[in-house]
Structure formats: structure tokens, C-alpha cells
Amino acid sequence: MRLLRPYWHHLSDCGIQLLQLQLTIFSRPFIGGIGFLLVVPAIGFAIEPTDISNPQLAFLVSLLPETKSLSIVLALFFCIMLLNAALAYWQTVTAETIEQKMIAGIRRDIYQAAMNADVTVIGRYHQADYTRIVIEESESVAYAFHQLIDLATGVFTLLIYTGICFYLSPGITVIAVILGVVLLLATVPTRRLIEKVGSEHLEASAALHRRASDQVKGIKHIKSSNAGERHTTIFYSAVEAFSQKEIRYTSVESLTQLVYSFTSALVFCILAYLAIDVVNAELALVVILALVFSRLMPQVNKLRMIFQHIAYLKPRLEGLYCRLEQLNLNADPPKTPMEFNLSEGIRITNISYRYPESGSWALKHFTASLAPNQLVALTGTSGIGKSTLADILSGLVLPQEGELSAGDRLINSGSQMAWRELVNYVPQTPFLIESSIRDNMNLLRRKPAEDSELCVALKQAAADFVFALPAQLDTVIGDDGTTLSVGERQRLELARALLKQRPVMILDETTSNLDPENEARVIATLQSLKHNRLIIIISHRPAVADAADLTIAINEELKGQ
Numbered sequence: 137m138r139l140l141r142p143y144w145h146h147l148s149d150c151g152i153q154l155l156q157l158q159l160t161i162f163s164r165p166f167i168g169g170i171g172f173l174l175v176v177p178a179i180g181f182a183i184e185p186t187d188i189s190n191p192q193l194a195f196l197v198s199l200l201p202e203t204k205s206l207s208i209v210l211a212l213f214f215c216i217m218l219l220n221a222a223l224a225y226w227q228t229v230t231a232e233t234i235e236q237k238m239i240a241g242i243r244r245d246i247y248q249a250a251m252n253a254d255v256t257v258i259g260r261y262h263q264a265d266y267t268r269i270v271i272e273e274s275e276s277v278a279y280a281f282h283q284l285i286d287l288a289t290g291v292f293t294l295l296i297y298t299g300i301c302f303y304l305s306p307g308i309t310v311i312a313v314i315l316g317v318v319l320l321l322a323t324v325p326t327r328r329l330i331e332k333v334g335s336e337h338l339e340a341s342a343a344l345h346r347r348a349s350d351q352v353k354g355i356k357h358i359k360s361s362n363a364g365e366r367h368t369t370i371f372y373s374a375v376e377a378f379s380q381k382e383i384r385y386t387s388v389e390s391l392t393q394l395v396y397s398f399t400s401a402l403v404f405c406i407l408a409y410l411a412i413d414v415v416n417a418e419l420a421l422v423v424i425l426a427l428v429f430s431r432l433m434p435q436v437n438k439l440r441m442i443f444q445h446i447a448y449l450k451p452r453l454e455g456l457y458c459r460l461e462q463l464n465l466n467a468d469p470p471k472t473p474m475e476f477n478l479s480e481g482i483r484i485t486n487i488s489y490r491y492p493e494s495g496s497w498a499l500k501h502f503t504a505s506l507a508p509n510q511l512v513a514l515t516g517t518s519g520i521g522k523s524t525l526a527d528i529l530s531g532l533v534l535p536q537e538g539e540l541s542a543g544d545r546l547i548n549s550g551s552q553m554a555w556r557e558l559v560n561y562v563p564q565t566p567f568l569i570e571s572s573i574r575d576n577m578n579l580l581r582r583k584p585a586e587d588s589e590l591c592v593a594l595k596q597a598a599a600d601f602v603f604a605l606p607a608q609l610d611t612v613i614g615d616d617g618t619t620l621s622v623g624e625r626q627r628l629e630l631a632r633a634l635l636k637q638r639p640v641m642i643l644d645e646t647t648s649n650l651d652p653e654n655e656a657r658v659i660a661t662l663q664s665l666k667h668n669r670l671i672i673i674i675s676h677r678p679a680v681a682d683a684a685d686l687t688i689a690i691n692e693e694l695k696g697q
Contacts, residue, residue, distance in 0.1 A: 153234050160227035161285065165293035167220050231285050235278035242274040242456075249463035255532045256492055257466040264349035265342060269459060272341075276452040283449075287442045290435050297432050311410065312429065315403045316436050322399060323392050323440050327447045333388055334448040337381040338455065340374075347374040389444060396440055400433050471553035477543030478558070478639050481507040481670065482529070487538030489524055498524040501538070504688055508639075511666045513681045514674045516690035522674045523564065525690070526644050529672060530561035560638040564645050566625045568617035573602055574609040576617075577632050585635055597631035598650070598657040599624070623649040630658065634665075641665075643673040647680060659683045 147154060246269060250258050258266075301309040351358065351367055358367050407429065488500045499521035506512055514522050527533045528540060531552050540547045547555050568576050577593070578584040585593075590609060594602050601624060605611040617625040630646050643662075647655045655677065662671050663683060673680055681687045 147234065147238065149237070153230050156230045157227065157234065157285065160223050160230065161288050162292055164220055164223045164227065164289065165296045167216055167223065168293065168296070227285075227289075231282060235281055238281060239274050239278045242277055243270055245460060246270050246274065246463075249460055249467070252467040253463040254466045254468060255527070257463065260492075262346050262349070264345040267349075268342065268345045269456065273452055273456045276449050277456065280446060280449050280453060283442050283445050287439065290438050290442065294432065294435050294439075297435070301429075301432075312403070312407055312432070315406070316432070319396060319399055319403065319436060320440055320443075322395065323444070326388065326392050327443070330385075330388055330444050330447040331450050333381070333385045335451040337378075337385060337448075338451050340378040340381040344374045344378045347371055385448065389441075392440070392444065393437075396437055400437070404429060404433070469549045469552055472550060474545070474551055474554045476545055476551075476555065476558060478508055478670070480543045481505060482640075483539075483541045484529075485539045485541070487528060487535035487540060489521075489528060489533065489535050489537075491524075499528070502690070503538075506670060506672065506686070508670050509667055510670055510685040511662055511683065512670070512672045513684035513687045514672065514690060515676060515681060515687060520690050522690055523644055526561070526563075526642050526672070526674055529640075530559045530642050531555040532561070558639050560633050560636045560641045562629050562633045562641075562643050562646055566617055566629050568613060568615075568620075568625060568628065570613065570615045572607075572610050572612050573605075573628065576613065576628065577609075577635065580632065581635065589635060590631075593631040593634040594627075596634050596661045597627045598654040598661075599627040599631045601627075621649075623651070623654070626650065627654065627658075634661070639669050641669055641671045643671070643675075645674055645676075647673075647675060647677055652679070655679055 250266065298309060298313060301312065347370065351371060358364055408426070482505070484502060484504045484506070486501050486503050488497055488502070490497045502521070502525065514525065516522050524533075528535055531547060534540075534548060534552060542555065542558075545551060567579070569579065574584075574587075574590065577590050587609060591603075594600065602608060602611070613619045617628065620628070626646055626649055630643070633641065633643070647658055650658065656679065659679060662673070665671065666685070673684070675681070
């Protein structure tokens with residue numbers, strides 16, 4: 137299947153399971169056909185072979201033992217059905233194993249692609265979209281694979297039973313096959329409609345996830361403004377829209393089922409009329425053909441439903457593939473080990489940067505020199521480009537114009553990843569998870585730090601409050617540190633940064649929510665650390681500017697200095 141082709145590589149280590157699956161796919165219909173053939177001789181108990189004129193049917197009836205022991209036939213039939221049930225169990229477990237490996241591989245691909253993607257690209261994704269893609273959309277691939285398995289089983293089953301019918305009555309079988317194909321083709325016009333419904337359902341699901349995520353994030357603002365009723369109404373609208381898409385899909389699917397049931401009943405009546413009044417087939421043959429067609433028609437209906445489900449999944453599979461392609465096309469350059477001479481500091485020469493899909497420059501023609509072993513303060517009004525400059529200095533993004541260099545080496549796509557290894561960057565937005573303080577402190581480290589190291593870093597960052605907590609380092613904080621104050625979160629972020637011994641430290645508004653006493657302690661720590669590193673701090677606080685060795689006030693005039 138074309139839609140699943142990009143994900144086949146996840147099955148590279150499933151060779152044995154795939155072989156087992158293929159064996160069950162082909163053996164189950166074959167064994168089921170053998171079991172059905174046992175029904176034919178059983179008719180001999182009620183009909184004498186001399187009364188049967190159809191030579192093929194007479195041959196099958198003659199397979200009955202002369203003793204006409206019903207127990208023998210039933211015992212064989214029971215064994216065949218038991219074997220078929222065991223194979224069905226084996227197929228289900230094997231298919232689930234393969235599907236889960238595929239889902240896990242796709243989720244790893246999505247996560248890895250997001251981690252490797254340019255920060256400006258991943259930043260355009262809604263958080264709820266990313267979660268939905270990882271959790272839900274990845275499962276649509278496995279569901280499509282499951283449909284493919286059912287399709288293979290159904291086609292092979294149809295071939296087996298069609299062969300039995302053709303052996304008994306070639307003419308009627310040919311007519312039945314033609315009518316069956318007509319049945320399937322009759323539902324083709326609904327494919328585009330089902331694809332459209334699937335696309336609409338996907339959009340409604342995305343909107344519902346986004347709305348739920350946004351309202352949880354803004355719960356304090358909503359409740360403090362007494363806007364709960366309004367936002368509840370908005371959420372109910374998203375729920376209603378999603379429900380309507382579910383109902384529409386069910387309506388379309390049920391309508392096609394209704395059409396199929398009507399036409400299949402008509403087909404059966406036509407075949408019965410042809411067999412009895414036109415061909416003058418004997419009663420035994422009519423009964424057997426009726427039994428065969430009673431097994432065939434559900435298989436044809438199953439194929440119809442599989443094609444519908446695949447059409448419904450098509451927008452999800454294409455959307456997932458497009459997102460993965462977009463992330464991979466905007467991946468960070470590969471990491472290449474290299475050295476930087478920071479004894480000459482950092483040189484910023486006429487750099488400019490504009491965010492994608494933005495009409496104005498966030499930073500334009502900025503020039504500055506940052507000497508090593510200094511505490512540098514970057515100040516300026518909101519929106520002037522301070523955080524953009526911090527992103528560039530940290531290597532998260534590269535300037536679109538101008539040059540950024542450390543010593544005699546340019547920081548470009550070839551050296552960007554190596555430069556990040558030397559920079560300790562603390563953005564404005566805190567990154568804390570719902571876990572213990574110890575886990576959060578070690579969150580960005582390759583190896584966990586010793587408790588003694590954690591204690592030193594916490595004291596340096598004026599985060600002594602941790603030692604007053606009942607569980608201290610084992611205290612569990614909420615998602616994004618919601619059980620802590622904003623100032624406490626900032627101090628935890630700073631303490632985590634101090635654990636890294638890197639030559640460049642960039643702090644974006646790290647002291648903005650600290651009281652004067654704790655701010656003074658943090659500034660004293662930074663001043664004591666500047667002797668072996670360059671510290672760049674973005675701040676509006678006068679105390680930071682007063683303590684800095686160099687203060688750069690960014691404004692519209694100085695952007696192009």
C-alpha cells in the first residue's frame with residue numbers, strides 16, 4: 137500500500153513475525169475451505185448419490201465413508217474448526233506484535249524528528265498537535281496495516297470459496313463474480329466523500345485537542361476573570377463539532393452498508409432464480425451454493441468496509457507523512473566536533489534575523505563585541521530583539537545576515553551544533569516537569585549529579601527554599617512547576633544551569649521575578665563565576681545593569697551601530 141510505504145522500514149526486525157503472519161493469512165482460508173467441503177459429503181446422509189446428476193457434487197458426496205458415520209464427519213469438522221481458531225489466535229497476537237513495533241518506531245521517528253528540527257519550525261506547532269500526532273496519529277498507521285492484513289485474508293478467502301463454487305457450477309459462479317465486482321464498484325463513488333469526512337473529522341479532532349489544552353493552560357486567567365461559562369460554551373462548541381463529524385461518518389458508512397445489503401439481497405435472488413428456474417439445478421446443489429454464497433457475501437462486505445476505512449484514514453496518513461517530511465527537511469545540521477578559541481571573546485557583526493512568516497525584522501544590523509570573563513547585561517524595551525539575540529548567541533538559530541564568530545571561527549551551519557556544547561542557555565519560559573526536584577535538576581544532564589553538587593548549585597542560585605520542604609530534593613512539583621512560585625521556578629532553572637560548567641552562560645530574564653535580597657545573592661554568584669566564563673544576562677532590572685561589566689542597551693538606533 138502506497139500510504140504505508142514510508143513506514144515499512146520499521147518492520148525490518150520483524151522477519152519471523154511477518155513469516156508467521158503470512159502463513160496464517162494463507163492457511164486460515166484454505167483450512168476454512170476444507171472445513172466447508174466436509175459439509176458437502178454430509179448432505180449424502182439425506183441424498184443418495186444415485187439421485188445426484190451433477191458429477192462434481194456426486195464426487196464430493198462419494199467421499200463420504202460407506203458406513204455413513206456422522207460422527208466421523210463431525211469429528212473432522214470439529215478438528216478443522218479448532219485448528220482454524222488456533223490459527224486465528226496466532227494471527228491476532230502476531231499482527232498485534234508487529235503493529236506495536238510499527239507504532240513504537242513511528243513514535244520514535246516523530247520524537248527524533250522534532251528534537252532534530254529547527255526550533256523555529258517546531259515552535260509553529262501547537263503543543264496539543266504534537267501530543268495528538270505522537271499518541272493518536274501514529275496508531276492510524278498500525279490500524280491501516282491491520283486493514284491490509286484483513287484485506288489479504290479476505291481476498292484469499294474469496295479465492296478459496298470462489299474456486300469451490302466454480303467447481304460446482306462454473307456458469308453461476310461467473311455471474312456471481314461479475315455481480316460481486318459490481319457490488320464493490322457501486323461503493324466507489326462514496327470513496328471521495330469518505331475521504332472528505334475523514335479530513336473534516338481530523339480537523340475537528342485537532343480543534344478539540346487544542347481547545348482543551350488552551351483552556352487547561354489558561355485556567356487561572358479564566359477563573360480569575362469569571363469567564364468560565366463563556367469558555368465552557370466555546371469548549372462545548374468544539375465537542376459538538378467533533379460529535380457531528382463522528383455522526384456524519386457513521387451516517388455515510390451506514391448508508392453504504394444499506395446500499396450493499398439491498399444490492400446483495402438482490403444479487404442472491406437473481407442467482408437463486410438462475411439456479412432453480414433457468415439452469416434447473418438440483419436441490420442439493422442449490423443448498424450448497426447458498427451455503428457458499430452465505431460465506432462469500434460477508435467477505436465481499438468486509439472488503440468494502442476495508443476500502444472505506446482506508447479512504448477514511450488517508451488524510452491522517454498523508455498528514456502524518458507531510459509533518460515528518462517537514463520536520464526532517466528542516467533538521468539541524470549534523471554535529472561535527474571542533475574547537476573554539478574563546479580567549480578573544482564573541483564578535484557580532486551586522487547580524488539580522490527575521491522569523492519565518494514575519495514581515496518585519498526581529499533584529500537588524502546589530503554589531504557588538506563581547507570579551508571573555510565578563511558579566512554582560514543586555515537591556516532594552518520589550519520586542520526590541522533581546523531574546524532573538526539570545527537565541528542567536530546560543531546557536532539555536534543562525535543569523536540570516538551578518539556574521540557571528542567566536543575567536544577566529546564563524547558560527548554557521550557547520551559549527552552550530554559544536555557551539556551549542558559550549559553554551560549554557562536559560563530561556564524565559566521555564567522547563568520543569570511533574571517529578572521530583574532532583575529529577576528536574578538532572579533533566580538536561582547526560583549523567584545525574586551527586587546530591588552534594590545539587591546542594592551547592594541550589595545555594596548559589598538562592599534556592600535554599602528547597603531544604604525547607606518536607607521532602608527536600610524528593611519533593612514532587614507540578615507540571616511546569618505549578619506548585620512553586622514564579623521566582624522559585626526561576627531559581628531552580630538557574631541552579632540547574634549552574635551545574636553545567638560551560639564557558640558561555642546566557643540568562644534570559646532569570647531575575648525578573650526575584651525579590652531584591654535573592655536578586656542580590658544571584659548577582660553575587662554570577663560575579664564570582666565570571667572569572668572563568670562569559671555571562672550574558674538579559675534583564676530590565678537596574679541592579680543587574682549596575683553589576684555588569686558591560687551594559688548594551690538595545691534600541692532602534694543601536695540595532696545598526
